[in-house]
Amino acid sequence: MEKIVIIGGGFAGLNLVKRLDPEKYRISLVDRNNFHCFPPLFYQIASSGLVSANICFPFRREIKKMKNVSYHMGHVKQIDIAAKKVTTSYETLEYDRLIIAAGSTNNYFGMENLAEETFGIKTVAEAAHTRDEILDRLERGAICHDPERRRRLLTFLVVGGGPSGVEIAGAIGEMKKYILSKEYPELKPDDVTVTLIEAAPQLLGAMKKKSRDRAVKDLESLMVNVRLNTGLKSYENKYVTFADGHKEYYETLIWTAGVKGEPIPGLPPETIGRGNRIIVDEYNRVKGYEDSIMAVGDIALMQCEAYPNGHPQMAQPAIQQARNLAKNLNKGEFRHKFEYLDKGSMATIGKNRAVADLKGFSFSGFFAWLTWLFIHLISILGMRNKLSVMVNWFWNYLFYSTSLRLLLRPTRFPLRKHWGD
Template identity: 55%
Template sequence: MTTNKTEEKELKHIVIVGGGFAGFLLSKRIDHTKYSVTLVDRKNFHGFPPLFYQIASSGLEPAAICFPFRKELRKLRHVRFHMGEALSVDTQKQELVTNTGKIHYDYLVLATGTTNNFFNMPELRERVYTLKSTAEAIRLRNEILFCLERACTCADAESRRTLLCFTVVGGGPTGVEIAGALGEMKKYILAREYPEISPCDMRVVIVEGSDRLLQNMSPEASAKSRQYLEELEVEVITGHTMKSFDGTYVNLDNGEQLKCHTLIWTAGITGEPLKGIPEESIGRGRRIFTDEYNRVKGCDHIFAIGDIALLTEKDYPKGHPQVAQVAIQQSELLAKNLNKGSFDTPFRYKDKGSMATIGRNKAVADLPYLKLHGRPAWFTWMGIHLISILGMKNKIITLLNWCWYYFTYNATLRLLIRPTRFPKRNEE
């Protein structure tokens, strides 16, 4: 669609940093007759975090849950995409500094999400596998497949068992889901596709520091998730934390050691505020304090939404849960307030429930007026996630993959593809 540059200059300019649920949906909801919008992200596509674990376990191909920004934004008037990494903000000049230049804004919206929290163990950054992006999910998939292939040719029994020991640290939804996916691989896939490996040699362990899995869900959901994992031969350790990992041994606070080759870290998250945001505006978990209209405290013309935003109120004294529904609802409200040009509608979170899937016909769901587990929860989980994925093609591909795997136990996606070296190039 062609646009008039002069007309665009007359509009107030909104710069949105982050193309996750909050930022991407906000860019689509803004009234483009009143504002021009620039969406900034270091990637050129929107990913779907709830299904990263399925990429890592070879259940889905990456393209099935990723959606190019430009494909959607080309339909919108006065909306631009800027691929780059946001580095800092100059609140006086109202400029966002990226690694590819400076962008002036009238309003800046921070929707940068969170990153992994290693709890004062920075050495883990180089030693563990994480699941915060599509690229990290592909990296973990490659490592899992590498371990299986190497184990097939490993003559030493002890080395083979170490290769096939996968430890998941963190018993939240992501940890439970990747542990369940690995448990299904052990129970259903090894004998079919890796006959050289005895299923007894593969070990999946999940470690959670609190007294139960899925701490933010009901006790019933926690108990059922543990039951389902144990049915998939996953070892569940609760009430103990990991003290260190040297690349071979996972050391727990009770003195126990787990010898494993692959450690998957899902234990915590933390914010990464931009340089230039005042330190007094940053609170617990490195999240940015906002008022009930998503305005950053102490900063004019700057908003924060999604996981990076910290809004404390009576029902949520530590801030709202860092889940997709909060991000979606905040983007809806901010778009509404910006479009009408006044901030008289405060944010009130409507909890629509939580859910997690552990494997085939095994899921738990805490809905506002109903608690489900087993097959009903599993079908509910599938339906909600299918609706949430962007793009009809992606929805169809995902559904076909799920149906194919359900009836055949064969994902056909166990492809170990590693990037090759780029040719030398001028970095100017």
């Protein structure tokens, strides 16, 4: 029986685990976290709309009834292609076929100090940390008696006008417009500054003009300052230097501006392409190692006429690539080339505010928002999680109130250095 090692348990990795033939393959799933999560809702963790447990599901719970499937916690340290071995933080695994579905990480475009200076929503941990930062600033602002210092404490800059940036900016805007008067009576909306910048001339570049314009209008209605054609040059000592040279003070910078493939040690340089993604053919086989190594999802760079820079780094391409690869592997031959079926794009800006470009038509407002809710709700793993999310959404819709605005600072000791391995 062939041994398959899958690196990464995101949308692509988990779909592979579910669809590969357990009578034909012994499957080992490797991930640094012991759970699958739902990244489209990370911004709701950051804005205190949901807790992490609502959108995460343990791998062991998901695979417990699957035959010949095992989960291995660990961060990949090295791939030995010649020996066909993967070394993680804690063990070494042998494979006959290796499938890399490690996803993507933040791309700071050469400004590497931003990794330590800014907040993000790319992982569950980052989203929770961003939530703590937002709540910390609101609490400190509420007890600050110096108007100028209070204003500086409550400055939030979101960098990146894609769906993640639009959604987190809209969520903070909702807090500014609707939550402050209820839960932070010491603060006024004018005390809080929320700015969203995008280097391109429009938000949501993959969507239609009608949707892009509506997104700007909805953000502005939530008291968010939207600046297009505005790039970031640096961020030091809380001062942002923009591409045109002028500087502004922002206490909290949330980065959503770009992603790149997760680094995978051991792969030859010729297999790595644009955006640190792994070059694959139309069957998701890695260039030069077609018989033994494949890559799917965000980390895979499959260039074709329709997508010369690779497919969008979103959930649907990852899921479809995984299903197509599983079909080929189960049949024992690479017969079906991957063809991406674009099902459309969506983004929510706040309650009753969303934009949707589905196949053949676009719409916005309340019905787009309901559609967004439904699609995301059915995509979450676990009935308990679905019910928890639905209850939270219903309560927040009625009352703009939640018991989830908890500032949970991690304890410092005892140190657990191996968690960073």
